[in-house]
Amino acid sequence: MKDQEHQNGKSGFNRRDFLRGSGAAAAATALATAPQLAFAQAADDKKVVRDQTTITLNVNGGDHKVIVEPRTTLLEAIRYQLKLTGAKPVSPDGVAGAATVLVDGKAMNADTLLALECAGKKVRTVESLGGEKPDAVPAAFVHNDAQQCGFCTPGFVVAVRAFLNAHPQATEAEIRHGLNGNICRCGTYANVIQAAMEVVKGGSK
Numbered sequence: 001m002k003d004q005e006h007q008n009g010k011s012g013f014n015r016r017d018f019l020r021g022s023g024a025a026a027a028a029t030a031l032a033t034a035p036q037l038a039f040a041q042a043a044d045d046k047k048v049v050r051d052q053t054t055i056t057l058n059v060n061g062g063d064h065k066v067i068v069e070p071r072t073t074l075l076e077a078i079r080y081q082l083k084l085t086g087a088k089p090v091s092p093d094g095v096a097g098a099a100t101v102l103v104d105g106k107a108m109n110a111d112t113l114l115a116l117e118c119a120g121k122k123v124r125t126v127e128s129l130g131g132e133k134p135d136a137v138p139a140a141f142v143h144n145d146a147q148q149c150g151f152c153t154p155g156f157v158v159a160v161r162a163f164l165n166a167h168p169q170a171t172e173a174e175i176r177h178g179l180n181g182n183i184c185r186c187g188t189y190a191n192v193i194q195a196a197m198e199v200v201k202g203g204s205k
């Protein structure tokens, strides 16, 4: 309990006070690395999140409150709290690209991002590209039969959207290169490229 009080600074005597007041601590301070000192400073200032906390995520144009721990990934927050299940938990290291979402317009893996990092950023999931009038990319996927089991498809759709936003006149070779962070075990690559090329040519509007 006392240790906890010291951690929380409730006792009025915190780690920084100790470091300041002790001659021995002066030596310790000299030996501490810059990141260690920065961490101690942040902890004392209560800027470090140790337990659950509520943050606001801006997802698909709306603000949503989610309860997260420091380890909670963006994928966990959007799937299990916001019930947006398009992005798939296929690879915790993000290697499959199935959890691709847009963060401030850039394609990123939601399974390798912490939810805390995304507070204050604009997140868009594949759900934002659907609806009654779907975006040209998912429409082109349908036209070109660019999915089989569908596990990789949401990630591919978002990745294609992000790539074509940045390169609207991309060549086939550029699209192939731009999508190399996404994997399809069913082997739908040819159809995915075909769908992307259809969008480049102005199709599926």
Ligand code: FES
Pocket (backbone or CB within 6 Å): 147, 148, 149, 150, 151, 152, 153, 183, 184, 185, 186, 187, 188
């Ligand atoms: S459609 Fe099955 S993994 Fe791509």
